[in-house]
Amino acid sequence: MRFIHTADWHLGNQMHDINRTQEACAFLSWLKNQIVEKEAHALIIAGDVFDSANPSTEARRLYYSFLASLSGTCCRTVVITGGNHDSAVMLDAAKDLLEVMSIHVVGSVSNLRPEDMVIELSDDDSADGNPTGAICLAVPFVRELELRNLLSAGNSAADSPDDCDLYSRAYKKLYAQVFSAAEKVRDGRKIPVIATGHLYAAELEGRLAGLKSNKKTDDGVRVIDTVGTLGSVPPSVFPENADYVALGHIHYTTMVAKNPRIRYSGSPFVMGFDEALMPHYVLCVDAEAGKSPEVEKLEVPQTFVYRRISGTLDEIRNQIEDFSRLESQKPVFLEICYRREVGTNAQDFLDDSVRALAQNVQVVSWKILDAENLFEGGFESLDSEEIKNLDDRQIFTQLILSKTGLAPDTPEAKSALEKFLPIFMQMAQD
Secondary structure (H helix, E strand, O other): OEEEEEOOOOEOOOHHHOOOHHHHHHHHHHHHHHHHHOOOOEEEEEOOOEOOOOOOHHHHHHHHHHHHHOOOOOOOEEEEEOOOOOOHHHHHHOHHHHHOOOEEEEOOOOOOOHHHHEEEEEOOOOOOOOOEEEEEEOOOOOOHHHHHHHHHOOOOHHHOOOOOOHHHHHHHHHHHHHHHHHHHHHOOOOOOEEEEEEOEEOOEOOHHHHHOOOOOOOOOOOHHHOOOOOOEEOHHHOOOOOOEEEEEOOOOOEEEOOEEEEEEOOOOOOOOHHHOOOOOEEEEEEOOOOOOOEEEEEEOOOOOEEEEEEEOHHHHHHHHHHHHOOOOOOOEEEEEEEOOOOOOOHHHHOHHHHHOOOOOEEEEEEEEOOHHHHHHHHHHHOOHHHHHOOOHHHHHHHHHHHHHOOOOOOHHHHHHHHHHHHHHHHHHHO
């Protein structure tokens, strides 16, 4: 069974007020062509189709137009699951209509039975003539309240929702229930089982593994996915006999626990300047029952160019001059991360250089490097422009340090930040 695994489109996203409709149109056109060229019989979108619970009319139009465009192609089945950015109600609104086109939507687990999340993927080219090429466990993002309700069902003492392993125990129970329902549908047929999920899995490799060592990120995953282990689940929650697990929520392509069966496709778009040089993919997967999947990474061509410039003000000015001579035909967006120099306003200092940029190059973001080291004097040590250049993480860091009365770079401050910062960032994300 061949299918395309993708996630985290975030349609309607306007990072730093950039209108990204052109990017989305180009990606969706490219994706349709890849489905046809690779002769993929199914498409799985593992959450965060939209960037917000109330997406714009244009974002919805792109979504529905793309789905309609798949009619008549080799793609027989589409599975769409909700993510933490999606509105389950909005996604499910057209559910009955889309099912007529073999497009199956599972916005949330609320009021669903395990069997409601089991979907058969059609494969007209199957060797044995069976039109079902795979069974999909379409599990969407599950909110904490839903996880607690799942554990408390049956009033078992062992399933107490107060257990510290809430996420791992609840997800393991959910996947076991849906897999059991899928086994009944499979009924002994030798066809692969494919699970989905929109969550933060532990034991990641690559980019987020590095970020665990106190490196910072400003991408769409937010710091909540890189600080501590809040809400993370071990790979053991996924059914052992699933032939592939298609995940969303992490914005770069990676395996979980180095297991080729459990993968994040990553977002097809740049979602933060810290990932500007990182390639983005969708995954073309050949799954066969009982065998390791064959996975091809299809790199998404980028319509816009994003770059981060960092250093002292003099170093940044020299780098900006390079962009003033840039001959790229694509729109270029820059983020300037500068080291604060007392008595000097960065934007005023670099104003002439910014004005000299090529017409298609635009500075859209300013950030202070190592802003946490500026907080001994609180916000009073910063001018109004510098305060505007602080991000959520830096602001919450200062608030936590202010309320606790702790000095930066002390063990006590580090402990307090590890405890409270993920909570604040979750609030910002929601």
